[in-house]
Amino acid sequence: MDDQINTAVQVRTGDERAGPGAARPSDPSDASPSPEPELPQDDPVSVVELAGVDRTYPGKPPVAALRGVDLAVRPGELLAVVGPSGSGKSTLLNIAGTLDRADAGTVRIDGRDLSDCSDRQLASIRAHRIGFVFQQFFLAPGASALDNVADGLLYTGRPKRERREAASRTLERVGLGDRAHHKPGELSGGQRQRVAIARALVGDPGLLLTDEPTGALDSATGEAIVELLVDLHRGGTAVIVITHDAQVAAAMPRRVLMRDGRIESDEAVRG
Amino acid sequence: MTLEPSRLRGADLVGLAVAGMRARPLRAVLSALGIAVGIAAMVVVVGISASSRAEVEAQLELLGTNLLTVSPGQTITGEEASLPPESVDMVARIGPVESVGAIGEVDANVYRSEAIDPNLSNGITVYATTVDLLGTVGGEVAEGRFLDEALAAFPTTVLGSTTAERLGITVADGSVAVRIGDEDFTVVGVLEPVPLVPELDAGALVGWPVAEAELGFDGAPTTIFERSPDATVAAVREVLPATANPEAPQETVVSRPSDALAAKAATDRTLTTLLLSLGGVALLVGGIGVANTMVIAVLERRSEIGLRRSLGATRGHIRGQFLAESMLLAGLGGVGGAAIGGAATAGFALWQGWPVSIPLWALALSAAATIAVGAVAGVYPASKAARYSPTVALSAY
Ligand SMILES: Nc1ncnc2c1ncn2[C@@H]1O[C@H](COP(=O)(O)OP(=O)(O)OP(=O)(O)O)[C@@H](O)[C@H]1O
Ligand SMILES: [Mg+2]
Numbered sequence: 001m002d003d004q005i006n007t008a009v010q011v012r013t014g015d016e017r018a019g020p021g022a023a024r025p026s027d028p029s030d031a032s033p034s035p036e037p038e039l040p041q042d043d044p045v046s047v048v049e050l051a052g053v054d055r056t057y058p059g060k061p062p063v064a065a066l067r068g069v070d071l072a073v074r075p076g077e078l079l080a081v082v083g084p085s086g087s088g089k090s091t092l093l094n095i096a097g098t099l100d101r102a103d104a105g106t107v108r109i110d111g112r113d114l115s116d117c118s119d120r121q122l123a124s125i126r127a128h129r130i131g132f133v134f135q136q137f138f139l140a141p142g143a144s145a146l147d148n149v150a151d152g153l154l155y156t157g158r159p160k161r162e163r164r165e166a167a168s169r170t171l172e173r174v175g176l177g178d179r180a181h182h183k184p185g186e187l188s189g190g191q192r193q194r195v196a197i198a199r200a201l202v203g204d205p206g207l208l209l210t211d212e213p214t215g216a217l218d219s220a221t222g223e224a225i226v227e228l229l230v231d232l233h234r235g236g237t238a239v240i241v242i243t244h245d246a247q248v249a250a251a252m253p254r255r256v257l258m259r260d261g262r263i264e265s266d267e268a269v270r271g
Numbered sequence: 272m273t274l275e276p277s278r279l280r281g282a283d284l285v286g287l288a289v290a291g292m293r294a295r296p297l298r299a300v301l302s303a304l305g306i307a308v309g310i311a312a313m314v315v316v317v318g319i320s321a322s323s324r325a326e327v328e329a330q331l332e333l334l335g336t337n338l339l340t341v342s343p344g345q346t347i348t349g350e351e352a353s354l355p356p357e358s359v360d361m362v363a364r365i366g367p368v369e370s371v372g373a374i375g376e377v378d379a380n381v382y383r384s385e386a387i388d389p390n391l392s393n394g395i396t397v398y399a400t401t402v403d404l405l406g407t408v409g410g411e412v413a414e415g416r417f418l419d420e421a422l423a424a425f426p427t428t429v430l431g432s433t434t435a436e437r438l439g440i441t442v443a444d445g446s447v448a449v450r451i452g453d454e455d456f457t458v459v460g461v462l463e464p465v466p467l468v469p470e471l472d473a474g475a476l477v478g479w480p481v482a483e484a485e486l487g488f489d490g491a492p493t494t495i496f497e498r499s500p501d502a503t504v505a506a507v508r509e510v511l512p513a514t515a516n517p518e519a520p521q522e523t524v525v526s527r528p529s530d531a532l533a534a535k536a537a538t539d540r541t542l543t544t545l546l547l548s549l550g551g552v553a554l555l556v557g558g559i560g561v562a563n564t565m566v567i568a569v570l571e572r573r574s575e576i577g578l579r580r581s582l583g584a585t586r587g588h589i590r591g592q593f594l595a596e597s598m599l600l601a602g603l604g605g606v607g608g609a610a611i612g613g614a615a616t617a618g619f620a621l622w623q624g625w626p627v628s629i630p631l632w633a634l635a636l637s638a639a640a641t642i643a644v645g646a647v648a649g650v651y652p653a654s655k656a657a658r659y660s661p662t663v664a665l666s667a668y
Pocket of ligand 2: 089090091211
């Protein structure tokens with residue numbers, strides 16, 4: 001039991017190495033001799049890994065939103081996902097965030113295959129390992145910024161006092177310490193976005209997924225948000241940013257270009 | 272790697288339900304209203320019948336339950352029997368009997384004055400009465416006095432409360448007379464209502480001797496009243512028929528007037544059942560209102576549901592949240608209804624001069640009923656909320 005908790009804590013800090021207790025996913029290609037090293041040092045477990053993922057929305061006609069997508073994100077990585085509208089970016093994010101299931105292929109979070117996971121196990125992964133920031137914020141209008149952020153820990157079962165303390169620290173971290181008791185209606189768009197980011201971050205997730213975090217903001221405010229995301233990445237959180245904004249994409253060390261449900265290019269600019 | 276499961280504390284679940292309800296206070300109040308009406312109706316029905324029962328019990332406490340009556344029944348051939356004139360004295364001779372009174376129905380009409388057509392019946396019965404009657408039945412004089420040995424031989428009468436009202440008589444100082452049979456009888460007293468012997472209220476009481484002398488009364492009592500200590504009532508009851516009518520004990524009817532009074536309190540049970548079912552229908556309609564509100568809430572709050580799922584809520588947590596909100600909504604109605612019903616019961620009981628009595632089981636039952644209604648009303652919306660896939664909920668339009 002203790003081992004498991006230690007492991008969880010180690011992974012949660014975004015350490016480059018998976019803990020000793022972390023089971024390596026059994027590789028289906030194990031039979032063939034693989035040059036890939038088995039040592040964790042050289043191949044840290046990806047925070048999220050998609051292999052051959054298909055997702056087709058049923059309907060008339062069915063829409064193949066993802067076709068054979070392979071993507072691995074290492075701990076602490078920052079990447080932009082760009083591409084034309086309808087190319088499958090949001091679908092990719094939902095599947096990477098366990099909100100949606102792939103029709104084919106495998107998705108792993110921290111090396112764990114999601115196809116074996118029950119609804120409760122997926123919920124637990126979302127509660128402890130993944131933070132979402134949606135374009136529409138989805139803040140509770142009647143609750144203060146602090147309480148909105150504290151809600152990010154609601155399903156961890158931690159006591160309310162602890163949640164609010166963590167929320168207060170996280171609001172400081174996103175530069176909103178002085179707005180803790182304002183309601184969303186009393187905040188600017190950029191401030192609301194930062195509250196939403198703080199809510200995603202308050203549980204210290206290994207993976208932050210953001211869908212157009214700057215979409216509704218002017219460029220200066222958008223830049224501040226990007227700076228915040230870059231800071232998080234430096235702090236060890238893996239961040240995936242969907243964006244239409246070329247400037248935002250240019251600020252990211254890795255860029256994934258999607259078209260028609262496929263990854264057209266995946267380039268690391270530096271680091 | 273094993274993660275801790277998602278967990279929602281009980282206190283947080285309640286907090287979510289409260290917050291959900293407070294987000295739309297007017298809607299919450301309106302949808303709780305149906306439940307409140309149902310519960311209020313039930314509490315009022317139960318409370319009022321309990322209060323009236325408490326009143327009867329208090330009355331019985333005061334009037335005593337040791338009064339027995341003997342009346343003539345029927346002969347074997349089906350004719351009306353009668354008690355022998357000496358039966359009153361015989362009953363008085365039973366050991367434990369403390370007091371005895373008797374009335375004998377007299378075939379005579381009562382009128383306010385001579386000028387009224389004697390064929391008009393006014394429902395007033397004339398009773399020859401022993402002077403101990405009033406003390407035995409626990410009656411009270413409202414005006415004037417009761418008959419005594421001296422007055423009993425003269426044309427004087429004491430009127431029951433209803434009789435006095437019907438004849439419009441309010442004074443009993445000897446200045447007013449009524450026509451009984453062919454003679455004027457001076458009104459010397461008016462009685463308060465007699466709860467144990469309500470037939471006296473519509474009676475005109477005259478002395479035993481004067482009834483025999485002037486009104487053709489045969490001296491046969493139609494009801495003998497007697498009281499004995501509580502512990503001896505059963506034993507006295509055993510011997511009463513043979514004592515009152517030794518020749519034909521089976522032609523007597525013994526009864527206990529307090530039983531009739533207690534039965535009167537119990538007879539509204541059918542009415543209570545009817546009103547309780549009406550309350551149940553109101554509760555059902557209220558439950559449908561709550562379910563409707565919750566269905567709308569679930570539709571409106573799809574993005575909240577999606578967000579909560581993204582924050583780590585399981586389907587069970589979502590279901591629990593909406594179920595709790597539904598139960599809280601119904602519970603609000605229940606508490607409101609119990610308060611309204613309690614206040615209405617108290618108001619009505621005080622107005623009637625009754626003791627206020629709201630049985631605990633009624634409150635416990637309302638609490639259970641509202642919780643059950645809230646739970647049932649919430650099942651469908653809550654499971655609908657839990658079934659949303661997170662992505663569908665988040666992209667809600
Ligand atoms: N729930 C759904 N049901 C059916 N089709 C869907 C659904 N969601 C998305 N699609 C389709 O899947 C494709 C990919 O959608 P997705 O939302 O992933 O695109 P996107 O890259 O995020 O676009 P945008 O930049 O406009 O947000 C689109 O063609 C879209 O119409
Ligand atoms: Mg999108």
